[in-house]
Amino acid sequence: MALIHPTAIVDPKAEIAEGVEIGPYAVIGPNVKIGAKTQIGAHTVVEGCTTIGQENKIGHFASVGGAPQDMKYRGEPTQLIIGDRNMIREFTTLHTGTIQDQGITKIGNDNWIMAYVHIAHDCVVGNNTIFSNNAQIAGHVHVDDHAILGGMSGVHQFVRIGEHSMIGGASKLVQDLPPYVIASGPIAEPHGLNAEGLKRRGFNPETITALKQAYKLLYKEGLSFEDAKKAIASLADQKQSTEAQTAEKLRIFHDFIAASQRGIAR
Structure with missing residues (x-):
């Protein structure tokens, strides 16, 4: 059985698997699917056409599956798909896709997404990535496996971030970052290979x-x-x-x- 706090508002059409925990004052919309043993924190809103896999931990006050921040969006039924075993911390914002792209924002498995992170519409995030506090990626960004984004880093729309790469804190990335490379700076520049990683x-x-x-x-x-x-x-x-x-x-x-x-x- 799911463990749902009595103050949470869960639409009867939502699909809630066994072992799900939903905290106080959380709101779960009608087109939401939540996989087994996922935890939803207090005051978190999960809405839109959102599918969440198993054993995720979503912190308090997160906004999951909200409409894309795109002025072209007209309410189309686009999606957010989240895999398994992700840690998604407080005040994160994860948006659904747009029909200008594939219509899906996708987050893979085993990612560590810290507080105040923003993952915009149509982004594709792989597996085992780390988004440090307040890392922000604009629409249509692709982040490959094992990439690390430093705190307060910002990524321009349509940028691709290669596997095992790293962006330093407070850096602005406006072009693609090749796999295995470290980049940092006000306008991020390469600073060698991520050899230690x-x-x-x-x-x-x-x-x-x-x-x-x-x-x-x-x-x-x-x-x-x-x-x-x-x-x-x-x-x-x-x-x-x-x-x-x-x-x-x-x-x-x-x-x-x-x-x-x-x-x-x-």
């Missing part, structure tokens, strides 16, 4: 060394963007026969920068 996540020394080479080719050798892409692709090819894992990570790095539409943070 990669070590902690089990990357072997050979892979880290090769990624440092790729970073230098992109940022330190004075190559044009096109020449840097070719050099990184060649490096991946060289590693394929002896270090398949390293070659795979190099290709992820190459493919990310090759697909960039906004340009790379440089």
Whole structure:
């Protein structure tokens, strides 16, 4: 049975799984689905076409599934989908998508989302990310697995953030941040490879060394963007026969920068 505080307002059409806990004065709308053992804190509002997976912990006063802050929005039934085992702390705001994109804002599994974080419409957040206090991402931003956003950082709409990258606190990111790279500053600039983070996540020394080479080719050798892409692709090819894992990570790095539409943070 779900444990629902008597002061909470839960629409009878909402789908509440077993083991869900809903705190005092929370409000749950009619088009909401909440998976087993998820906890909803006091005064939190969950509305819109929102699906929440299992074993999430959502803090007090959060706003989950609110309408997108987009002046083109006309009430279309867009969605917010949240995976499993996410920690979502107090006063966060997570909005549904718009029909100008896929109509879905999506958050994966095992993310740590701290207080006052804003995740706007049509964003796609992967797994195992960290959003520090007051990190804010605008609409249509994609954040890949294991990325870390520092406190009070802001991300421009349509920006992509690569896997295992890191944005420093109080930084403004206006272009794509490649995988494995640390960036910071008033307008975020790259400051090397996230080598310590990669070590902690089990990357072997050979892979880290090769990624440092790729970073230098992109940022330190004075190559044009096109020449840097070719050099990184060649490096991946060289590693394929002896270090398949390293070659795979190099290709992820190459493919990310090759697909960039906004340009790379440089």
